Amino acid sequence: MISNHLLFKLASGEVFGPDQPIALKLLGSERSFQALEGVAMELEDSLYPLLKEVSIGINPYEVFQDAEWALLIGAKPRGPGMERADLLDINGKIFAEQGKALNAVASRNVKVMVVGNPCNTNALICLKNAPDIPAKNFHALTRLDENRAKCQLALKAGVFYDQVSNVTIWGNHSTTQVPDFLNARINGSPVKEVIRDTKWLQEDFTEKVQKRGGVLIKKWGRSSAASTSVSIVDGIRSLVTPTPEGDWFSSGVYTNGNPYGIAEDIVFSMPCRSKGDGDYELAMDVIFDNHLLERITKTEAELLAEKRCVAHLIGEGVAFCDLPEDTMLPGEM
Amino acid sequence: MVGGFPRKEGMERKDVMSKNVSIYKAQASAFEHHAAPDCKVLVVANPANTNALILKEFAPSIPEKNISCLTRLDHNRALGQISERLNVHVNDAKNVIIWGNHSSTQYPDVNHATVTTSSGPKSVRELVANDNWLNTEFITTVQQRGAAIIQARKLSSALSAASSACDHIHDWVLGTPKGTWVSMGVYSDGSYGIQPGLVYSFPVTCEKGEWSIVQGLKIDEISRAKMDATAKELIEEKSLAYSCLN
Numbered sequence: 001m002i003s004n005h006l007l008f009k010l011a012s013g014e015v016f017g018p019d020q021p022i023a024l025k026l027l028g029s030e031r032s033f034q035a036l037e038g039v040a041m042e043l044e045d046s047l048y049p050l051l052k053e054v055s056i057g058i059n060p061y062e063v064f065q066d067a068e069w070a071l072l073i074g075a076k077p078r079g080p081g082m083e084r085a086d087l088l089d090i091n092g093k094i095f096a097e098q099g100k101a102l103n104a105v106a107s108r109n110v111k112v113m114v115v116g117n118p119c120n121t122n123a124l125i126c127l128k129n130a131p132d133i134p135a136k137n138f139h140a141l142t143r144l145d146e147n148r149a150k151c152q153l154a155l156k157a158g159v160f161y162d163q164v165s166n167v168t169i170w171g172n173h174s175t176t177q178v179p180d181f182l183n184a185r186i187n188g189s190p191v192k193e194v195i196r197d198t199k200w201l202q203e204d205f206t207e208k209v210q211k212r213g214g215v216l217i218k219k220w221g222r223s224s225a226a227s228t229s230v231s232i233v234d235g236i237r238s239l240v241t242p243t244p245e246g247d248w249f250s251s252g253v254y255t256n257g258n259p260y261g262i263a264e265d266i267v268f269s270m271p272c273r274s275k276g277d278g279d280y281e282l283a284m285d286v287i288f289d290n291h292l293l294e295r296i297t298k299t300e301a302e303l304l305a306e307k308r309c310v311a312h313l314i315g316e317g318v319a320f321c322d323l324p325e326d327t328m329l330p331g332e333m
Numbered sequence: 334m335v336g337g338f339p340r341k342e343g344m345e346r347k348d349v350m351s352k353n354v355s356i357y358k359a360q361a362s363a364f365e366h367h368a369a370p371d372c373k374v375l376v377v378a379n380p381a382n383t384n385a386l387i388l389k390e391f392a393p394s395i396p397e398k399n400i401s402c403l404t405r406l407d408h409n410r411a412l413g414q415i416s417e418r419l420n421v422h423v424n425d426a427k428n429v430i431i432w433g434n435h436s437s438t439q440y441p442d443v444n445h446a447t448v449t450t451s452s453g454p455k456s457v458r459e460l461v462a463n464d465n466w467l468n469t470e471f472i473t474t475v476q477q478r479g480a481a482i483i484q485a486r487k488l489s490s491a492l493s494a495a496s497s498a499c500d501h502i503h504d505w506v507l508g509t510p511k512g513t514w515v516s517m518g519v520y521s522d523g524s525y526g527i528q529p530g531l532v533y534s535f536p537v538t539c540e541k542g543e544w545s546i547v548q549g550l551k552i553d554e555i556s557r558a559k560m561d562a563t564a565k566e567l568i569e570e571k572s573l574a575y576s577c578l579n
Contacts, residue, residue, distance in 0.1 A: 008492055038485030039492075045410045045478065046496035047423040 001222070002073050002115065004039060005229035011048040015233050016240060023053035027063040027074075060101035067106040071232065072098060072126070075116025078328070085309055085321040087328075088121060092313040095122040099129030108133065111278055113235060115141045115228070117332055119173045120252050120267040121306040127254065127267075128314035136279070140252025142169040142177065142269035143238075144224070144231035149179040149209045153186065156205075157194050163187045168271040168286070169250040171299030172306075174327040177269070178295040179209045183286055202291065213331025223331055242276040248283040249273075258282055262296065266303045302327060334360070334388070335498075337378025350380065350570065351577040357384045358578060361391030370394065373505065376402040377498055381435045382518050383570040385532040387578075389520060398543065401505070402518030404431045404439065404534035406490070406497035410478045411441040414471060415448075419460055425449040426457065430536040431516040432556075433563025434570070439534070440559040441475045443467055445550055468555065509539045514547050525552060525560065531567045 003026075009015055010022055024043070028036040033056065040054045057063040064070060076090045095114070102110060110133060114123040119140040127138040146169050154161040166185045170178035181201045184191040195201060216224045238249040248271040255268045259282060262268055271283040288296075302323075307314070309321040338352035357376075364372065372395060376385040381402035389400045411429040416422065426448050432440040446457040461467055482490040504515050514536045523529045524546045537544040552560065 004492060008496065012496075035486050038482050038488075041478075041482055041485060042490055042493040044417070044423075045406070045413050045490070045493040047409050047412060047500075048496075049422075049424045 001225035002228050002232070005226050006071065006073070006232055007039065007043060008046070009229060009233050011043055011046065011051040013048070013050045015236050018050070021050050021052045024051065024055075025063045025065075025067065026054070026056045027058070027060055028056060029058055033058065060098055061105055064098075064101050065105045067102070067110050069236070070098075070102060070106060070110055070112045071115065072112065072122070073115045075122065084323045084326055084328070088118060088306060088309050088321075088323075089313075089319075091116065091118065091122055092125045092310045095126040096129045096313045099126035102126070103130035103132050106133070109278070110137060111236075111239065112138045113141060113232060114139065114252075115232060117173065117328065118306065120269070120303055121310060123252060123267045124254075124307060125310055125313050135254040135256065138254060138267065139235065140173060140267050140269065141228075141232060141235060142173050142250050142252050143235040144228050145169045145173065145177055145179065145209055145269075146250040147227070147231050147234065148212045149184075149205075152205060152208045153181070153184060153191060153195070156197075156200065157186050157191075159186055165244075165247045166271075167250070168248070169269045170292075170296050171269055172303050172327070173252060173269065174299075174302065174329060175210055176295075176299035176302045176327055177206075177210065177329075178292065178299055179206050180292060181205060182289055182292050183271075211330055213329055215331070217331040238272075239274050239278050239280060240276055241274075243273040247273075251280070253280070253282075259284060260286070260288075260296075263300050263304060266300070266307055268300065268303060334374065334384070335377045337384065347573060347577070350383070350573050353378070353380060353384055354387045354574045354577050357387040358391050361388045364388070364392040365394055368392075368395070371396070372399060374400045375498060375501055376400070376518075377494065379435065380570060382532040382534075382567055383574050385518060386571060387574055389532070397520040400520060400532070401501070401544075402435060402532055402534075403494075403498055403501055404435050404516045404518050405501040406494050407431045407435065407439055407441065407475060407534075408516040409493070409497050409500065411443070411471075411475045412446075414474055415443065415446065415457055415461075418466075418471075419448060419457070421448055427513050428536070429457075429516075430514075430550075431534045432560045433534055434567050435518060435534065436563075436566065437476055438559075438563040438566045439476060440556070440563055441472055442556055442559075443471070444553065444556060445536075504539050505544060506542055507539075508541070509537075514538050517544055519544060519546070522546070524548065525550075527560065527564050528568065531564065531571065533564065533567060 026036050036056045043054055078087050123138045123140040127135045146167050150161050150164045150167050153164050164186055166183055168180040181191045186194040250269050251272050252267050252269040255262050255266050256264050272280040273283055274280040305323055309319055311317050311319045340349045385400050385402040408431045412426045416426045429446040430442040443457045447454040516534050517537045518532050518534045521527045521529050521531045521533045527533050536547040
């Protein structure tokens with residue numbers, strides 16, 4: 001469902017601008033092939049002037065040929081009785097295969113956005129299986145959480161959401177994610193000076209952001225496909241347009257060389273800035289307090305544990321799984 | 334206006350009509366009392382033409398030129414089929430017309446459609462050079478595209494419908510490109526011998542936030558018959574709608 005919204009946004013020119021023609025190559029399965037044909041028919045009927053090509057296939061080595069952007073949305077949902085370790089393993093295999101295919105046939109500077117959950121570890125597996133593609137090019141989507149965090153801050157402060165900036169989501173796209181109110185700003189001022197309700201910031205704020213997906217499912221029985229697709233578009237646009245002065249955006253990226261002391265060799269959501277050339281740098285003007293560091297450590301530990309659990313898929317030997325809790329975000333299928 | 338009562342298995346046309354005209358009569362009342370005086374309306378829910386008509390009849394303060402129904406999806410589908418047949422880019426084909434009711438009696442008319450080529454605009458009919466295809470398969474493909482998409486996707490064509498609604502509104506508000514017209518279901522003023530007082534799809538150009546029916550197009554015998562048939566259906570629908578309300 002996410003793809004349905006996303007494909008139409010891509011075809012309309014909303015993402016890369018009105019002067020950039022686009023070719024869409026859709027990777028499906030035997031089961032979903034006919035449905036994909038139906039989507040292609042609808043795209044054709046919409047007469048988008050920038051849409052030069054739509055092709056469908058079930059072989060990633062064909063579909064990923066020369067790709068400059070790879071949006072990896074599909075993942076296997078949790079089945080009944082499935083443990084988190086099983087979920088990691090099953091999905092990991094998909095992303096290992098896709099990583100290998102990207103390595104073999106995609107553009108050498110392909111940008112990869114991983115949406116399928118568990119997205120951080122899936123992105124790690126993908127990049128480990130694509131050693132010829134810069135690890136920097138891989139992103140795990142945490143922009144939806146950032147957008148939701150901005151919305152909650154705006155609502156609490158009684159301002160329009162374009163007044164909220166410098167919102168970071170740290171860590172894993174799971175219930176250990178850390179929406180950062182210490183560095184966030186409203187109209188340029190630190191959030192803690194605008195929203196005085198510290199208890200709300202420390203307790204309710206995080207919960208509201210995390211449970212938003214679950215609330216949506218309760219309201220209308222469907223996961224947040226439309227807003228997820230908006231956040232994917234935001235994520236891409238943040239890389240192809242220069243980041244406004246002083247601001248940054250969140251993305252789950254490879255931690256090697258990070259200035260925050262976070263463990264290396266994992267995919268962790270951090271604050272990024274871009275010149276609009278598809279590349280990014282981590283923001284240096286960030287402060288930490290004990291509260292923030294504690295929570296960052298917890299989500300870091302979870303990602304390291306997930307990594308150990310998929311060791312067999314990233315060429316690091318035998319997997320060892322020690323994942324006590326289920327930390328999947330509510331409302332994510 | 335995208336909401337309406339869908340046809341369910343076993344429902345007669347009369348029952349669908351009855352449910353929908355009640356909805357649109359009630360909404361007309363809300364418009365009459367609360368909407369901005371220059372409110373523009375696009376009716377998408379089926380039966381779109383008749384729903385729009387009921388809305389107009391029961392909200393007399395809304396200028397009749399402000400009420401429209403969506404036939405842009407059929408228009409876009411027709412252009413899609415033509416460009417596929419002629420292997421040209423969709424942007425190079427234009428000026429097809431969808432006449433009449435947004436139903437199986439709609440008439441996709443290519444007699445005035447053209448394709449932009451390196452040596453200027455060329456008539457679609459001449460380029461296709463297959464009147465039989467244009468008069469039969471082309472028409473049924475456009476008419477049945479919705480069903481084909483349901484078959485492939487197991488879902489109705491919500492996304493392309495939304496896209497065409499955006500096109501309809503965009504062109505209405507921001508104007509059609511020079512030399513190009515589009516199809517909109519609008520209140521008939523008697524143009525092309527179509528009974529006034531129906532919401533009928535015509536070829537229109539748009540400028541400064543207003544649409545005008547393209548005048549003076551030659552209508553051949555085949556087209557005349559099809560245009561009249563779809564008008565006849567609209568007259569029957571109007572009659573059925575009123576009988577449901579009384």
